[in-house]
Amino acid sequence: MDEVLHSVANGVSWITLNRPEAMNAVTRDQRERIVALLAEASADPGIRAVVVTATGRGFCAGADLRGAPAAREQVAGDVARMIRLGAQRFVGAVLDCEKPVIAAVNGTAAGLGAHLAFACDLVLASESARFIEVFVRRGLVPDGGGAYLLPRLIGPQRAKELMFFGDAVTAAEAKELGLVNRVVPAEDLEKTAREWAERLAQGPTRALALTKQLVNASLDTDRASAFAAEAVAQELNMTTRDAREGVASFVERRGARYEGR
Numbered sequence: 052m053d054e055v056l057h058s059v060a061n062g063v064s065w066i067t068l069n070r071p072e073a074m075n076a077v078t079r080d081q082r083e084r085i086v087a088l089l090a091e092a093s094a095d096p097g098i099r100a101v102v103v104t105a106t107g108r109g110f111c112a113g114a115d116l117r118g119a120p121a122a123r124e125q126v127a128g129d130v131a132r133m134i135r136l137g138a139q140r141f142v143g144a145v146l147d148c149e150k151p152v153i154a155a156v157n158g159t160a161a162g163l164g165a166h167l168a169f170a171c172d173l174v175l176a177s178e179s180a181r182f183i184e185v186f187v188r189r190g191l192v193p194d195g196g197g198a199y200l201l202p203r204l205i206g207p208q209r210a211k212e213l214m215f216f217g218d219a220v221t222a223a224e225a226k227e228l229g230l231v232n233r234v235v236p237a238e239d240l241e242k243t244a245r246e247w248a249e250r251l252a253q254g255p256t257r258a259l260a261l262t263k264q265l266v267n268a269s270l271d272t273d274r275a276s277a278f279a280a281e282a283v284a285q286e287l288n289m290t291t292r293d294a295r296e297g298v299a300s301f302v303e304r305r306g307a308r309y310e311g312r
Contacts, residue, residue: 062099062252071107076115086144093149099252104155111164138195145170149260155244156180163195176222177237187217255293256311
């Protein structure tokens with residue numbers, strides 16, 4: 052059985068975690084496959100949006116720790132290296148993907164699974180979805196970018212509340228907090244994800260990529276640097292066919308037909 056299902060349709064790359072019996076806890080092989088698929092999406096002009104979802108009742112229960120070394124076998128630097136090359140690289144691949152990435156969260160997203168969703172550009176959640184900062188329950192520090200992502204999404208105090216207590220957050224609560232864009236019935240999740248992704252795939256792909264970069268960098272920089280980056284991004288964008296088409300369609304009072312180039 053393929054543990055990561057992949058298909059491309061109408062300009063959308065569909066990446067589906069497929070270990071339902073393990074609540075889609077991510078193995079090393081799955082992680083590497085998804086990192087590679089996100090890199091391929093960036094490089095392929097035929098792919099203009101990405102959806103990350105899962106089969107079964109769970110979106111992702113976090114990292115599969117069964118293959119992790121026991122504490123007595125570790126030497127200084129092992130854990131930091133494992134996190135840097137594993138969970139952090141995994142989440143970074145989503146943040147750095149040059150195409151918009153939608154999370155379609157079908158069930159529980161815990162630990163690294165929650166951070167996988169929060170790293171996506173847009174998050175759709177089934178009514179049955181839950182988000183859990185599970186690390187504190189195991190006596191662990193949040194990894195996979197959690198302490199970076201959550202304060203930027205919901206502020207430091209609410210982030211600390213989730214991380215200190217490790218309580219499950221329902222889809223409705225996550226939407227109220229600002230972690231989720233929209234909550235839909237389970238039977239509508241795939242349909243809504245497809246509609247959103249195909250709408251993005253018909254948009255000005257390079258402009259969306261540059262917009263994503265600007266927004267992701269905005270909270271890590273000062274105003275002067277952000278304004279300078281914005282000006283450079285617009286300069287680069289104006290060299291694309293889609294920018295010229297967008298301006299022409301406005302002047303000619305017609306709908307734009309974007310090619311993603």
